[in-house]
Amino acid sequence: MWVPQATLSLFAFLASRSLARLDGTKIAHDLQSILSPESAVFLLGNSSALIDTTPRFNVWHSPTYTVSVKPAFPRDVQKVVSYSRDKKVPFLATGGGHGYTGTLSALRDGIEVDLSYFNTVEVDKDKNLLKIGGSVRFRDLMGPVYAAGKAVPVGACPCVGMAGATLGGGIGFWSSTYGAISDSLSSLEVITADGSLITVSSTSNADLFWAMKGAGANYGIVTSLTYNIHDAPNGGQVMSADMMFPVSANGSLWEFVKSWVGKQPAELSLTISLLFDPIAGQFIIVTNIIYTGPLTTGHSIIQPLLNLQPLNTNISYIPWSEAPFAATYGGPANNCGKPTIMVPHAVNLYQVDTKALCDAVDYLNQTVPKDPALQSFVFAFTQYSQAGFKATEKKKSAFPWRDVVMYAQMDGIAMKADDVPAIDAFGKGFRDLLQKSNRKSKLEVYTHFAHGDEGAAAWYGEENVSRLRKLKKQYDPQGLFSFYNPV
Template sequence: MWLWSQSLATAAVVQSRADLKAVLTDPVRGWSNNTTLSFPETPSFMTATERWTVYNPPTYRAAVSPGTEEDVMKTVKLAASLKIPFLATGGRHSYSTSLGDCRDGLAIDLSQLKSIEVNKNAETVTVGPGAIMDDILNPLYEAGLMLQTGTAWCPSVIGVTLGGGVGRFQGMYGLVVDALESVRIVTAEGNVVEASPRQNQDLFWGIRGAGANFGIITSATYKVHRLRNQGNIFTVDFTFPTAELSSQFFKAASDMGRDLPDEMAGNAFISFNSKTNQACRLLITQTVSNWMYYGTEEAGRRAMKPLYDIVARGGQHEDYYVGWNKLMNTTSGGLVSAICRPGHTWDIYSLNIRRFDPRAYDRVFAKLTELYTKFPGARGSSIQFDFYPGRAMRSKPSDATAWPWRDALGFLNAGMTWTEGDAAAKAAAQALGREVRRDVAATAGYPGMSVFINYARGDEKLEQIFSREKLPRLARLKKQWDRNHLFSFNMGLPTRYP
């Protein structure tokens, strides 16, 4: 269980909503014209606080949507002085259950700070904390540039970065965090400092993998890359509608995943097949998979030949060529766009994988089929496997950043959901999520369970998220920059380790 301090939450000054509203709206605050305040009774409150997943969400008495960096600083100082817990959010896409420990707090909604500055000559992009991945795709593409990204377009760029930023381009360019050149960060004192390889180097090391433990980043600058192949990507959606074909796919994908070309990556979803006869147990579950190759179609087809061979035995495929800026929105027929819809219940169980075991994935397929059969209310649940290249990621020294899992070749995400009010489906889905995570961990190639911070559910041990090797240095940084645990609801670090 977590070791972080909950002192802020438990020692918060007891104030009514009316009291906090009076404090925030007092003219003495001097908020900028662009800053907005919202409260539970106002329509704008949902806009400022709505999350991607509503499972175990934080609760708020009020929300501040700063229009300036200065008002971010002001909000942090005010919340600290009132001993009110707070969370700062950009895309509000994090799904850690630890966020739910923030009760009756203050939301700091950073969505207005979504500036994007592309410097074509310097090959950099500077973004604000409100910019999501989708916001930067076209500006970079039109400038002939790209940034390695995650798989989904809806999380905030900075939020993805702070947890490492795994994705399909890490074979060529490394993690998103590896592109980070500098940040401006509001600290627990309410001051702004810069962190980079030249300033506050230790802090810069810590934020690259330890998430939001040290402050609120108000600006981040990244090194970007010139487009290859005119930015065109060959990508294929595969569908394997039976257990036998799915088993063949996972064997082929596991073999491929051990030594993927830098230009290639894939993911797969074991999911409910709503298009077949639901009474037919053999066809109730399917595996859908998307693979991309950043290069020519000819080279991509050669690299994906093992998958095409399986399709010839009864699967389906759809091939297409897309610009880099369109990849996220077209994957698997727009599946990511459906997943990105906010306001749904998702309970996520995740793992790092450095050794693939297709037999374990066959068992996952069978268990998910059983869940779908017995509990129709859980049929929205799906299991995702990622197969990513890692040469550029692994080329960095292990101590280059706080992100500890540079030997991972893939990832598991068990996204469990259920119909609201269906207690039996909820219990079964959560039990399966824990079971899948435990079973796959036994074959994943690590001594025990491991998961990086952006994928962590919140019930893991500190060592399973940050690694035993990184924790002493991270604890010293926590003590230096946030000894009172203002920033500790998102996988909070201790100030001493061990």
């Protein structure tokens, strides 16, 4: 796997730091002596640590830890950061545990800062504000926000951490209406590399606020976040429509998606997923439509799909808080959080080229059936209305992808570790195949879908990199926060 020069420099830097690394028993003892009694410290390898700490979702290219600490209060997080900095022990904060970029493997024998105790959810319906702790997941906040008659953008998988998603921008079905999750962010409480606890907002540390909304993992540990929330449209009800088609229908499906480019309503999000059916020996296509307006209008939107006579349909009108659990036949929700060897690749698409996409599906049909290692791949193409993204000026945040037409994901799931090289090579090749049909000469990818080999310009936008690196030198000159797609 090709690794950018910047990442190689990071590896060399971390290797030099590891010379002074302490053993796990010493680290655990030191942390226990300085943290509050309410905090917990685990020497990894003990059975209790496996039960009481947040498991990682993806075990491909995962970081390794000697100690996991669950701080109880922000002051405890500050002490962990200061200790790690002074002792030159690498660390990583985790909320939902779903970051799956390959750059995380640069962290070896470090400290996991498990934010599980930062799990509060507070809804102020009068002020239209939501305040959450740094480990709150989508599933924890959706019910309270919905019950208040409000809406806030969330992602597709309910067990993913809201904070982590936000720091990379965050996308989901509400993005068609409200844009990136970070566009609804009002303020954050951030612990920086010098151990300070600071408020970050448009009026306090405004330069860092810009960076945190899209590249936030590079600048600190977030213990709480406050969002602007919105009156839920349509009484909080949405239509979720799942349909299953034979792979032969893919041309018609791409044409349906293409028909909405440039005129997709703010209430509509579309996803086309391709999955291999080992029994039939061929791909099937699952479409999911989420429409946040009236049911009658939603039905008229999906009528062209119904006219294609899908193999199966599942159309429901449900509270928006249930949509992530129901969408795509509940597949993402049912598998959310289960430890997996997953090799991700992705690319932002800026046009729907029907011929190129049909050719790509033909390529899948010709190659995947011949190699069992590739048959657990999930290929997902998601299209949101650009109206939500463009409601926020591009200069307001480091999240750059406001003109993407479709987000393409290729997640290769390995049944055994020996399959990883083949999956990795195939995913990269298919990513490059899609990129050739793009309107952009350079690869661009939503950072949370990234493989890890693309580089900062591809993750954060070429126009943002210089400013992000300047802020990195200001807020984290030692590079403590440099494991998740570093700038």
